[in-house]
Amino acid sequence: MSDQEILRTTGLTMRFGGVTAVNNVNFSIDHEGELRCLLGPNGAGKSTFFKCLTGQLVPTEGTITFMGEPIAGMDTHEIVNLGIGIKTQVPNLFNGLSAYDNVRLAAKRKHLKRQAIEKTFDMLSNCGIENLKGSEVGLLSHGQRQLIELAMVLAAEPTLVLLDEPAAGMTGEERDRLAFLVKEVTKTASVIVVEHDMAFIKQIAKNVTVFHRGEIFAEDDVKKIMKNKSVQEIYLGKSADAA
Amino acid sequence: MEKSILKDPGLYVMVSIGLLIMIFLPIMMDMFAIMQITQYVVLSVYALSLAYIWGYGGILSFGQSCFFGLGAYTFAVASINMGSTSLPFILAIIIPALFGVLLGYFMFYGRLSDVYLGVVTLVVTLIFWKLINHTAGPQYAIGDARLGGFNGIPSIPILNMPTANGQMMDPIQMFVTFMAILIMVYVGLRLLIASEFGRVSISIRENEVRSSLLGYDVRRHKVVVFSIGCGIAGMSGAMWATYQTFIDPNAFSLEMSAKALVWVMAGGVGTLAGPIIAVVILQWISLKLGQLNIINNFVLLGLILVPLVLILPKGLLPTVKQWSQDLWTIWKKNKANEGDTIIKESETVNAGRRK
Ligand SMILES: Nc1ncnc2c1ncn2[C@@H]1O[C@H](COP(=O)(O)OP(=O)(O)OP(=O)(O)O)[C@@H](O)[C@H]1O
Numbered sequence: 248m249s250d251q252e253i254l255r256t257t258g259l260t261m262r263f264g265g266v267t268a269v270n271n272v273n274f275s276i277d278h279e280g281e282l283r284c285l286l287g288p289n290g291a292g293k294s295t296f297f298k299c300l301t302g303q304l305v306p307t308e309g310t311i312t313f314m315g316e317p318i319a320g321m322d323t324h325e326i327v328n329l330g331i332g333i334k335t336q337v338p339n340l341f342n343g344l345s346a347y348d349n350v351r352l353a354a355k356r357k358h359l360k361r362q363a364i365e366k367t368f369d370m371l372s373n374c375g376i377e378n379l380k381g382s383e384v385g386l387l388s389h390g391q392r393q394l395i396e397l398a399m400v401l402a403a404e405p406t407l408v409l410l411d412e413p414a415a416g417m418t419g420e421e422r423d424r425l426a427f428l429v430k431e432v433t434k435t436a437s438v439i440v441v442e443h444d445m446a447f448i449k450q451i452a453k454n455v456t457v458f459h460r461g462e463i464f465a466e467d468d469v470k471k472i473m474k475n476k477s478v479q480e481i482y483l484g485k486s487a488d489a490a
Numbered sequence: 491m492e493k494s495i496l497k498d499p500g501l502y503v504m505v506s507i508g509l510l511i512m513i514f515l516p517i518m519m520d521m522f523a524i525m526q527i528t529q530y531v532v533l534s535v536y537a538l539s540l541a542y543i544w545g546y547g548g549i550l551s552f553g554q555s556c557f558f559g560l561g562a563y564t565f566a567v568a569s570i571n572m573g574s575t576s577l578p579f580i581l582a583i584i585i586p587a588l589f590g591v592l593l594g595y596f597m598f599y600g601r602l603s604d605v606y607l608g609v610v611t612l613v614v615t616l617i618f619w620k621l622i623n624h625t626a627g628p629q630y631a632i633g634d635a636r637l638g639g640f641n642g643i644p645s646i647p648i649l650n651m652p653t654a655n656g657q658m659m660d661p662i663q664m665f666v667t668f669m670a671i672l673i674m675v676y677v678g679l680r681l682l683i684a685s686e687f688g689r690v691s692i693s694i695r696e697n698e699v700r701s702s703l704l705g706y707d708v709r710r711h712k713v714v715v716f717s718i719g720c721g722i723a724g725m726s727g728a729m730w731a732t733y734q735t736f737i738d739p740n741a742f743s744l745e746m747s748a749k750a751l752v753w754v755m756a757g758g759v760g761t762l763a764g765p766i767i768a769v770v771i772l773q774w775i776s777l778k779l780g781q782l783n784i785i786n787n788f789v790l791l792g793l794i795l796v797p798l799v800l801i802l803p804k805g806l807l808p809t810v811k812q813w814s815q816d817l818w819t820i821w822k823k824n825k826a827n828e829g830d831t832i833i834k835e836s837e838t839v840n841a842g843r844r845k
């Protein structure tokens with residue numbers, strides 16, 4: 248299994264009227280357990296790219312292959328049931344319910360009654376949020392909501408995990424926990440992480456893909472990307488056209 | 491936490507009240523009063539149809555009367571043609587439900603936003619109302635049934651007893667039958683809401699994006715919820731038609747749609763018993779004031795609604811529940827530390843309400 252290609256996009260393009268948010272992206276995750284970071288300034292198209300992968304948006308052009316199956320244009324629930332899980336940039340939770348109920352609803356998608364409850368407790372403790380289990384999630388901080396959504400995603404045991412800015416709003420302690428978790432997840436799944444936090448990226452990643460204006464701008468080892476002048480420039484807001 | 495619906499005392503209380511009314515009202519009251527009350531029973535079933543799709547499916551329909559009218563006309567046309575009433579009654583559930591599937595398919599698979607959904611249901615209702623209004627001529631007939639345009643359809647058969655010899659129901663029998671239907675619809679919906687299917691509906695209502703990201707087919711689910719509501723609305727239309735033995739295009743009117751919205755809002759979105767209570771209270775008020783003949787019914791509806799929304803934004807039942815919970819905490823606190831001042835307690839009440 249582990250030598251099977253997990254994900255490949257070819258010529259993936261998403262336009263909103265005149266705005267091309269994702270432009271001719273050829274991207275791949277070659278093997279199980281790969282951890283890839285996506286970098287890019289605000290509006291580079293990272294979240295839009297994720298939404299295309301999960302069927303929340305239907306790409307204007309291009310193909311997406313997940314575990315050998317073409318998925319572009321499929322419905323979100325079908326894609327999810329094939330094994331893609333996403334933590335969205337702004338957490339989508341069932342606000343009126345407790346953290347426990349949120350995670351259990353996700354665990355129930357994969358497990359029967361008793362195992363689902365076990366899985367729920369496992370996920371809550373793995374993510375370090377056991378103390379929140381009775382709290383109504385609508386009332387929690389952004390960082391805590393991030394962890395709860397992460398627990399939900401992992402409870403469904405996806406093959407490919409997409410994390411859109413998971414460290415945002417987290418305390419230092421929560422972030423360390425997150426870094427540890429992400430590495431744990433790569434034992435059983437592949438992970439793509441969108442992050443702006445360089446320290447966090449250094450903590451977890453080897454390979455980095457940089458998005459800029461909807462296109463793949465660079466793709467390399469994390470250390471080389473950090474030293475890359477033009478990458479630094481686009482992050483500082485200067486025009487990258489010179490590069 | 492999951493709690494079995496069968497252990498919920500509220501369900502048994504409601505069913506017991508329903509059964510008591512069903513059995514004892516015909517003994518205690520005269521025929522005329524029973525006939526009046528039958529009207530509330532029919533409208534309660536109608537209110538439940540919207541209470542379910544809005545409160546438990548998050549689907550806000552401005553055109554519930556479309557399905558009420560469709561059920562009424564289906565029953566009228568089919569029973570006039572067939573002579574019997576059982577099959578027409580069933581058709582009056584099935585045809586609106588199927589139309590609900592069709593309309594729901596376009597709305598939900600077309601990814602219409604909530605606002606457009608309201609507009610579409612409203613417009614479809616208006617189209618029906620207009621169309622039926624224009625069927626006055628003799629050429630507009632389905633079999634033996636003339637649609638009659640704005641004059642409506644008279645002499646609609648009264649429901650027969652569902653027994654072998656199938657006599658026509660007398661008013662008392664009709665009341666008892668309709669009460670039985672109301673209780674069954676109530677219990678059926680409670681069971682449905684508590685089932686796995688119902689939990690998914692509530693997940694979707696709470697967060698559609700996360701529900702689809704958990705792998706639920708949100709659109710198909712909404713179509714099913716919507717069409718169940720349409721079937722129930724259709725049935726209440728058939729009950730209305732056979733109760734009045736007459737139906738006219740006003741069954742499709744905006745007033746009829748607005749009433750359903752008012753009842754559900756007043757009774758409390760997300761409850762089933764609340765809208766039933768609202769039907770009884772509001773219909774009774776509008777009946778009494780209508781007899782005085784000083785104020786237009788439509789204006790009255792608005793006059794009731796505005797202060798209601800301001801005073802009880804969550805609706806009747808949830809507010810009463812909240813109050814009784816507050817009283818309960820006060821009472822418990824009182825027992826715990828007898829000497830405490832009232833100020834402290836009113837603070838906890840306010841804190842509780844702010845949540
Ligand atoms: N539904 C939409 N309709 C129109 N334009 C959109 C839509 N979604 C995104 N865009 C545009 O597409 C571009 C890419 O947005 P996207 O959210 O993918 O960026 P991002 O890389 O995730 O940025 P950030 O780091 O701020 O989250 C932006 O210019 C945005 O305005």
Ligand SMILES: [Mg+2]
Pocket residue numbers: 293294295336411
């Ligand atoms: Mg983004």
